[in-house]
Amino acid sequence: EAGVVQSPRYKIIEKKQPVAFWCNPISGHNTLYWYLQNLGQGPELLIRYENEEAVDDSQLPKDRFSAERLKGVDSTLKIQPAELGDSAVYLCASSSRDSVSYNEQFFGPGTRLTVL
Amino acid sequence: GQQLNQSPQSMFIQEGEDVSMNCTSSSIFNTWLWYKQDPGEGPVLLIALYKAGELTSNGRLTAQFGITRKDSFLNISASIPSDVGIYFCAGYRDDKIIFGKGTRLHILP
Numbered sequence: 701e702a703g704v705v706q707s708p709r710y711k712i713i714e715k716k717q718p719v720a721f722w723c724n725p726i727s728g729h730n731t732l733y734w735y736l737q738n739l740g741q742g743p744e745l746l747i748r749y750e751n752e753e754a755v756d757d758s759q760l761p762k763d764r765f766s767a768e769r770l771k772g773v774d775s776t777l778k779i780q781p782a783e784l785g786d787s788a789v790y791l792c793a794s795s796s797r798d799s800v801s802y803n804e805q806f807f808g809p810g811t812r813l814t815v816l
Numbered sequence: 817g818q819q820l821n822q823s824p825q826s827m828f829i830q831e832g833e834d835v836s837m838n839c840t841s842s843s844i845f846n847t848w849l850w851y852k853q854d855p856g857e858g859p860v861l862l863i864a865l866y867k868a869g870e871l872t873s874n875g876r877l878t879a880q881f882g883i884t885r886k887d888s889f890l891n892i893s894a895s896i897p898s899d900v901g902i903y904f905c906a907g908y909r910d911d912k913i914i915f916g917k918g919t920r921l922h923i924l925p
Contacts, residue, residue, distance in 0.1 A: 791858050
């Protein structure tokens, strides 16, 4: 079974430029999460989707960050415009709400963003 | 906000030694999860704990859900070189998951 797929793996951009990250969750997983991980820290939740609905976006900086999961499968996270402080790893994870172990999230490899 | 205090922050051990790390919180959690993250990769789930007092093993790894539901620990027995990495605890409650800052494990040759 394929795991969570993310692309690109690395992205280098100049500040004020836009950037987008893509995630394809594990097949059948209806819950999708985007996390931010700064160096030396644990992941911090940005947004959680149940199917196509964003059910928790309280930690998403909505002035510059946006996300979508139009068909309830893959998802895109966008930053526009990027700032220097956005340099971090962006992780996507998924889980199955229909499973008794729905708390168990499976992570993708992440996208490492560097803003110059 | 809720915080998880994970300790130690880093460990330097000899190959073959046992390892113990823990996670504490001022809040109660319904689920405790332990992840390992290798450089350049996402966290990989090691063990999930769902009941207070639960003790679960996965190979050389053993984790326990504290009786108070405010803490958890992870033990690794007979460490090997591939155990090197960052170990994260995570607490889950009310559809929210909080991660600790991680314990970085180093194994000396």
